[in-house]
Amino acid sequence: MSEIKTIAVLGAGAIGGWMAAKLHADSQRAGTEVSLIARGEALEAVQARGLTLLSNTQQQIQQVLGQSADFLQKQGQKFDLIVVAVKSQSMGQAAAAIAPLLHAKTIVLTAMNGVPWWFLPEHPLQSVDAGGVIAGLIPRQQVMGCVVHAGCSTDAPGVVRHHFGNGLIVGEAAGGLSARLTEVVGILQSAGFEATESDFIQRDVWYKLWGNMTMGPISAITGATMDKILADDLVRDFASAVMLEAKEIGARIGIPIAQSPEERHALTAKLGAFKTSMLQDVLAGRSVELDALLTSVHELGQRLGQATPNIAALLGLTRLMARERGLYPHGRVA
Numbered sequence: 001m002s003e004i005k006t007i008a009v010l011g012a013g014a015i016g017g018w019m020a021a022k023l024h025a026d027s028q029r030a031g032t033e034v035s036l037i038a039r040g041e042a043l044e045a046v047q048a049r050g051l052t053l054l055s056n057t058q059q060q061i062q063q064v065l066g067q068s069a070d071f072l073q074k075q076g077q078k079f080d081l082i083v084v085a086v087k088s089q090s091m092g093q094a095a096a097a098i099a100p101l102l103h104a105k106t107i108v109l110t111a112m113n114g115v116p117w118w119f120l121p122e123h124p125l126q127s128v129d130a131g132g133v134i135a136g137l138i139p140r141q142q143v144m145g146c147v148v149h150a151g152c153s154t155d156a157p158g159v160v161r162h163h164f165g166n167g168l169i170v171g172e173a174a175g176g177l178s179a180r181l182t183e184v185v186g187i188l189q190s191a192g193f194e195a196t197e198s199d200f201i202q203r204d205v206w207y208k209l210w211g212n213m214t215m216g217p218i219s220a221i222t223g224a225t226m227d228k229i230l231a232d233d234l235v236r237d238f239a240s241a242v243m244l245e246a247k248e249i250g251a252r253i254g255i256p257i258a259q260s261p262e263e264r265h266a267l268t269a270k271l272g273a274f275k276t277s278m279l280q281d282v283l284a285g286r287s288v289e290l291d292a293l294l295t296s297v298h299e300l301g302q303r304l305g306q307a308t309p310n311i312a313a314l315l316g317l318t319r320l321m322a323r324e325r326g327l328y329p330h331g332r333v334a
Contacts, residue, residue: 002183004080005032008101010094012038012046012066014152014277015111016085017160019193021053023083024062026191035072035079036064037097043068045158054161069097078103081184083146085111087281088128088292095137107184108138109170111146113216113277114209114292118143118173119202120253123303127295143173144184145201147208151271153280164271166194171201206255210246211264213293214239216278217318220288225273230265240265241310249300249308287329288322290315 007027009020016036024034036046046066053060079101086094091112098108110116117129118140124132150165170185172178177199188195198204218229218239230236240261247257281288294315301308322328 002031002187003105003180004107004183004187006035006079007032007081007083007187008035008037008072008079008098009083009085010037010069010098011085012036012042012051012158013085013087014154014160014280015148015150016083017051017154017158018053018150018152018162019083019085019111020064021051021060021062021160022191022193023187024051024064025060030187030190032187034064036066037069037072038066039068041157045156049158052159054155054159055163069101073097073100077101079106081107081109081187083109083111087287087289088112088114088116089287089289091117091128091134095134099137102138102142106142107144107180108142109144109146109184111148111168112292113148113212113289115205115296116145116292118145119205119296123300125296125299127291127299140173144170144181145173145205146170147198147201147204149208151274153275163274166192168193168195169198169201169204170195171198171204173201175200175202203255206250207257209293209297210243210250210257211268212276213246213297214242214314215268216276216293217290217314219276219279220282221318221321223279223282225275225279226268226271227273230269236265238310238314242314245301245306245308245311246297249297249304249306252304252306253300282322282325282327285325286327288318288327290318290322290328294318 009016020036027034043066050061050063082098115128117134147169149167151163153161155161168188172181181197185195185197215226243261250257278288298311298315
């Protein structure tokens with residue numbers, strides 16, 4: 001018998017909307033109540049028309065209960081599981097919004113890109129949690145990480161399009177396996193996700209980051225889709241140089257990667273002419289998720305005393321581009 005009865009998804013963007021729609025579709029069978037915590041146009045759209053999930057084969061409209069965090073706080077609502085699917089630069093605000101919605105056993109599942117605030121508790125990163133504010137609001141023992149291997153986008157507020165992939169890797173932030181981890185993975189599998197357990201989720205976070213820490217920023221600077229980036233020998237070689245520096249950092253923090261950059265490029269190439277999440281944000285005029293993807297890796301290199309000239313170059317160029325467009329208002333120099 002599952003102890004998880006109330007589920008909230010924070011964030012009505014591409015990944016949050018996708019996960020909320022699938023969890024809600026399975027909620028009656030699973031005996032759960034699913035809410036979507038949103039704001040602004042997204043909240044208005046979900047409350048008025050429901051949450052629409054599009055794919056190549058079908059359209060689903062899920063009448064997910066859309067609520068604002070303020071409303072839920074005033075109602076004294078608590079949740080058993082909160083899926084956090086926001087951009088990392090919004091995590092400080094998100095933590096403040098959900099902290100009052102936690103009870104002692106609430107599980108906070110972070111479905112986010114890049115290095116999260118809980119990644120290295122012995123070496124907290126200022127680039128993703130300045131002053132430890134997030135860590136002070138969300139107890140680490142209640143956190144699980146979720147690495148998403150899927151491509152989604154938003155067509156309009158409350159309308160999410162699923163392009164490819166269905167994989168979720170889930171693990172305890174503190175490491176190891178647990179009964180509650182098995183329970184969460186079971187709920188996700190029941191909802192139709194290809195969810196698997198990880199006994200060391202930091203490894204899975206770092207492996208995904210190893211690829212998108214280059215493709216995202218390069219696409220944001222150039223406007224190119226991933227197929228064009230990889231087809232340019234000079235750009236691909238630059239991405240490989242960045243990855244080799246990050247690979248050395250990973251080895252030094254206990255997360256070695258066996259692959260070569262070229263082997264990873266071959267896997268990425270299979271995605272074809274795909275617009276990265278960061279490129280989608282630039283085109284839409286939204287702030288870019290640079291700190292969790294790149295500034296954090298640069299900060300780790302500095303702490304280790306490792307020279308990272310290629311990482312620094314990519315960070316500097318992407319940061320300057322974003323600042324010139326007003327898309328990096330909270331950026332830090334690291």
